[in-house]
Amino acid sequence: MRRNDIDSNDGFSLVEILITVAIVGITFTAILGGLITTITASAYQRKAATADAIVRSAAELVKDSVRNPYANCAGSGAYSLAGLSVPAGFSVTIQGVKYWDGQPVPPGDMVKFTSNCDHGMQQISIQATSSDGQATETLQVIKRSVP
Amino acid sequence: MSVRDEDGQVLLLALGFLLFFGLVIGAMLTFGEASVLSTARLREQRANVYAADGAIDAAIQVGRSDTGVGAYGDPRCQPPPPPATSATPTLLSTTSTDNGVTTVAKVVCNWSADPLQPDRTVTFTSSVGTATPIVRATVVYHDSGGTVPDVNILSWTYCGHDSGACP
Helix, strand or coil, X not given: CCCCCCCCCCCCXXXXXXXXXXXXHHXXXXXXXXXXXXXXXXXXXXXXXXXXXXXXXHHHHHHCCCCCCCCXXXXXXXXXXXXXXXXXXXXXXXXXXXXXXXXXXXXXXXXXXXXXXXXXXXXXXXXXXXXXXXXXXXXXXXXXXXX | CCCCCCCCHHHHHHHHHHHHHHHHHHHHHHHHHHHHHHXXXXXXXXXXXXXXXXXXXXXXXXXXXXXXXXXXXXXXXXXXXXXXXXXXXXXXXXXXXXXXXXXXXXXXXXXXXXCCCCCEEEEEEEEXXXXXXXXXXXXXXXXXXXXXXXEEEEEEXXXXXXXXXXX
């Protein structure tokens, strides 16, 4: 029988199977790659979102003048984050405090925060981090003396 | 060629598989992209709100230190007379850095229209980037009380997407 006989299937099965296996292999490799990427990105997003929620909660706690009264010349440890619900695998800390320089602010100018305390207003940096270090969220809030 | 011939069918099957899984992968990547974009957008919104919030706090404190802020006729808190060729002047700005991104928030103010009031009633409005307000607060400075006046917050509004909240 001739190989190019249009009524014949002889001799093509092996090549076809090999090509099929190759195509399916490449396809599944791409699918697995996509899945792994998606899962990795999803895990990171979940951690980032959790860290984001934690740092926001911490910020609200720090700004709360009842639970954390304004402390003149406060250092990083002056404001308590006790009572804040932090999920396992995450931590939250106050990174630093800067102080308003107390100078009059010309119209439109920036309010300046320096390391010289204290004129009734502070810029506080808060950071939440996942224990594996993948997700880190930082936030700066301004706290002023009350009333 | 006979229609019952199997020649080329594997190619069609392979193309079908490629198309199907291509669509599946495309859909998955689209979901992933949407998730990343929404997280980034939420982060940006959060940064803007905290920056605007802090700027209002800063303006309130500056107003305690400088009793001229928001006093009757204070030009810093007064829109230009008509025909207005410029916007209400910016009282002050603040910067805050969140996740390495620095956000600048601006505050404009308006004084109380009643010159007979001994205390200042001032409305502060903060925005980021555009003039669209993000936070608006109305406060009363009790100037008659002492050198550093006490402050009462009359209202504190997050304008959000509701343009009617901060007309």
